Amino acid sequence: MTAFLRSLRDKDNLRGLGLISPSLLWMIGLLIIPLIVVMISSVGGRDPDGNVIFGFSFHNYLRLAGYNYDTPCGDVPPPCFDDLYLTILWRSLVLAFQTTALVIAVGYPLAYFVARAPAGHRNLLLFLILVPLWTNFVIRVYAWIMILRTQGVLNGLIGSALGVLNLPFKPLEMLYTPGAVLVGMVYEFLPFMILPMYTSLEKIDSSLFEAAADLGANPLRTFLRVTLPLSMPGVVAGTILVFIPVMGTFIVSDILGGRQVILVGNLIQRQFLDARDPAFGSAASILLMVMTLIVTIFYTRTFGFGEEIASA
Amino acid sequence: MPQFAVELRDVVKRFPGPSGEEVYAVKHVSLQIHDGEFFSLLGPSGCGKTTSLRMIAGFELPTTGAVMIHDRHMGETPPFQRPVNTVFQNYALFPHMTVGENVAFGLEMKRVPKTDIAPRVTEALRMVRLPGMEKRKPKQLSGGQQQRIALARALINRPEVLLLDEPLGALDLKLRKEMQLELKTLQREVGITFIYVTHDQEEALTMSDRIAVMSGGEVLQVGGAADIYERPNCRFVADFIGETNFLRGTVKEQKGKTTVVEVDGGITVRAESENSLAHGQSVTIAVRPEKIHLRPTSGAANAFAGRVEDLVYIGTDTHYGVRFAGDHRVRVREQNTDSASTPLARVGDEVTVSFAEAAARVLVE
Ligand SMILES: Nc1ncnc2c1ncn2[C@@H]1O[C@H](COP(=O)(O)OP(=O)(O)OP(=O)(O)O)[C@@H](O)[C@H]1O
Numbered sequence: 310m311t312a313f314l315r316s317l318r319d320k321d322n323l324r325g326l327g328l329i330s331p332s333l334l335w336m337i338g339l340l341i342i343p344l345i346v347v348m349i350s351s352v353g354g355r356d357p358d359g360n361v362i363f364g365f366s367f368h369n370y371l372r373l374a375g376y377n378y379d380t381p382c383g384d385v386p387p388p389c390f391d392d393l394y395l396t397i398l399w400r401s402l403v404l405a406f407q408t409t410a411l412v413i414a415v416g417y418p419l420a421y422f423v424a425r426a427p428a429g430h431r432n433l434l435l436f437l438i439l440v441p442l443w444t445n446f447v448i449r450v451y452a453w454i455m456i457l458r459t460q461g462v463l464n465g466l467i468g469s470a471l472g473v474l475n476l477p478f479k480p481l482e483m484l485y486t487p488g489a490v491l492v493g494m495v496y497e498f499l500p501f502m503i504l505p506m507y508t509s510l511e512k513i514d515s516s517l518f519e520a521a522a523d524l525g526a527n528p529l530r531t532f533l534r535v536t537l538p539l540s541m542p543g544v545v546a547g548t549i550l551v552f553i554p555v556m557g558t559f560i561v562s563d564i565l566g567g568r569q570v571i572l573v574g575n576l577i578q579r580q581f582l583d584a585r586d587p588a589f590g591s592a593a594s595i596l597l598m599v600m601t602l603i604v605t606i607f608y609t610r611t612f613g614f615g616e617e618i619a620s621a
Numbered sequence: 622m623p624q625f626a627v628e629l630r631d632v633v634k635r636f637p638g639p640s641g642e643e644v645y646a647v648k649h650v651s652l653q654i655h656d657g658e659f660f661s662l663l664g665p666s667g668c669g670k671t672t673s674l675r676m677i678a679g680f681e682l683p684t685t686g687a688v689m690i691h692d693r694h695m696g697e698t699p700p701f702q703r704p705v706n707t708v709f710q711n712y713a714l715f716p717h718m719t720v721g722e723n724v725a726f727g728l729e730m731k732r733v734p735k736t737d738i739a740p741r742v743t744e745a746l747r748m749v750r751l752p753g754m755e756k757r758k759p760k761q762l763s764g765g766q767q768q769r770i771a772l773a774r775a776l777i778n779r780p781e782v783l784l785l786d787e788p789l790g791a792l793d794l795k796l797r798k799e800m801q802l803e804l805k806t807l808q809r810e811v812g813i814t815f816i817y818v819t820h821d822q823e824e825a826l827t828m829s830d831r832i833a834v835m836s837g838g839e840v841l842q843v844g845g846a847a848d849i850y851e852r853p854n855c856r857f858v859a860d861f862i863g864e865t866n867f868l869r870g871t872v873k874e875q876k877g878k879t880t881v882v883e884v885d886g887g888i889t890v891r892a893e894s895e896n897s898l899a900h901g902q903s904v905t906i907a908v909r910p911e912k913i914h915l916r917p918t919s920g921a922a923n924a925f926a927g928r929v930e931d932l933v934y935i936g937t938d939t940h941y942g943v944r945f946a947g948d949h950r951v952r953v954r955e956q957n958t959d960s961a962s963t964p965l966a967r968v969g970d971e972v973t974v975s976f977a978e979a980a981a982r983v984l985v986e
């Protein structure tokens with residue numbers, strides 16, 4: 310701290326501080342302070358009115374880890390072990406991985422197709438990919454109810470197709486299942502994967518493909534040895550852009566999963582609104598953040614941010 | 622034994638133009654390139670050099686006509702199955718691979734065993750005089766070094782033909798000159814046929830065994846450096862290669878090679894032509910500036926009185942602009958062989974310009 314203050318005697322350092330101060334204030338006001346508030350309440354408790362009682366105990370975290378100190382777990386009287394919250398965390402993590410993997414699988418061919426399209430068509434194609442974003446997020450999720458419900462579009466289509474073939478058909482129960490949530494997530498987050506992937510793919514100098522072909526690589530090997538590695542920065546960026554919000558979102562699971570599919574996002578939301586236990590909600594938020602951070606760090610340690618390749 | 626390393630038979634390439642019409646990039650080009658030859662495609666920008674090269678490599682397919690490599694009809698054979706390799710103008714090194722991986726790429730694609738690849742990479746890097754660079758990334762190399770790696774990456778495959786598209790275009794003049802010599806030496810060592818695209822006539826003249834001069838999608842003349850320089854077959858070639866003076870006129874008479882041409886302005890010039898020309902045919906005479914003299918030379922077939930209009934001293938030579946016979950202007954280049962370095966003439970001096978019959982070429986339009 311004293312070193313910092315001493316460095317401010319230098320005019321340039323002072324000016325530098327002055328220049329970054331608007332964003333610094335922004336960061337402090339909207340990120341650092343709220344984060345500190347959440348951290349402090351996460352180690353507090355709750356009074357009967359749903360206010361935070363400040364204190365210092367880890368019982369919120371213990372509760373998340375399965376330590377149940379007030380209600381019975383089935384036949385076992387408290388204190389006992391209850392895996393309710395761990396299941397939710399695990400489910401969220403698995404769903405986030407599944408969503409990311411599916412978004413990559415669906416998004417990559419699309420991004421590749423757009424990047425390889427004639428230059429004049431690319432903007433139109435990108436525009437078409439972005440058009441759905443003009444509709445509100447929640448409305449787009451609701452649209453999936455129309456598609457997936459028992460009397461919905463999809464069942465209707467399958468039913469009439471089977472009807473033509475004279476086969477019996479019992480409408481499928483698709484809504485309010487983990488599958489429905491997965492489909493919704495993939496749909497919602499696809500553009501966030503396609504855009505960075507497209508940018509990466511489009512940036513690859515086409516003479517590199519020709520060089521690979523010239524050296525005897527057929528199209529598949531050219532793809533595996535040149536295109537794929539050079540587009541990794543986009544895949545990495547897209548993964549981070551998709552994985553982090555998917556870990557925290559609660560709207561898709563709320564609408565398409567109903568009471569069946571509860572994720573960390575839903576848990577946190579309910580603690581703050583329905584259960585009126587902001588302290589416990591804060592603890593869950595911190596845990597979510599830490600988990601996301603660990604996965605992201607682990608991921609970027611393995612794959613890098615791709616900056617080395619990207620700047621080549 | 623195949624007759625030619627590469628043969629283009631009446632190759633035409635058309636591209637769809639901006640407003641739907643077709644544009645010709647290459648018009649009816651026929652070329653025969655011999656084994657082990659250093660062959661250059663020379664011509665101004667947009668004349669179809671790159672397109673011709675890309676059709677040999679397989680990146681473009683001819684609209685009509687055939688590309689043959691060692692008597693094999695290439696047809697629609699894709700690039701990765703053709704026995705040629707290319708050195709690209711921008712090098713096109715793979716940025717995510719090390720130099721060693723770049724150079725090894727072609728052999729890996731041919732599924733050469735790993736144990737055989739490493740020594741060949743070492744050998745290829747030694748050949749381009751960059752030994753021990755395997756671990757570097759292309760980004761960590763200078764332009765000239767990247768150029769050599771691109772060369773090593775292509776040559777390691779021992780292609781039947783190496784295609785080079787202005788490979789020295791991005792280098793500075795000094796490095797360019799060095800690389801020209803090096804490339805030529807390397808080509809002699811490996812004995813592979815090189816097809817070299819350039820728009821730099823000096824480069825083509827220094828390096829090539831034979832040159833094809835192209836313009837507007839057509840090959841105008843094919844020949845050795847001296848052929849093309851001394852015996853251009855048309856005005857474009859004479860003009861594009863080196864400096865030339867042109868005199869327009871009509872044929873008065875022809876005896877064997879000797880052709881007497883009446884040049885506009887009332888003088889007659891004795892020139893050489895291998896073609897038989899009709900009386901009264903309009904022609905152009907080309908004379909190189911270094912073949913015109915200001916000193917009176919005995920026995921010169923052509924001598925005219927003129928006046929020096931300007932003079933440029935450039936060290937080894939002095940260039941004079943001389944006006945004669947009314948409206949004709951020629952550039953004359955005289956070597957500064959005298960140690961006193963006193964110019965032969967000054968601006969405004971009356972001089973005699975003279976040149977031999979063999980120095981004047983008759984070009985038919
Ligand atoms: N893919 C293409 N589509 C349309 N026109 C093309 C295409 N490639 C080349 N052309 C046209 O064909 C002509 C010959 O081009 P080419 O690239 O072969 O010229 P070049 O001799 O290599 O010129 P430079 O010295 O500038 O490289 C040019 O007029 C060019 O505009």
Ligand SMILES: [Mg+2]
Pocket residue numbers: 670671672
């Ligand atoms: Mg070119």
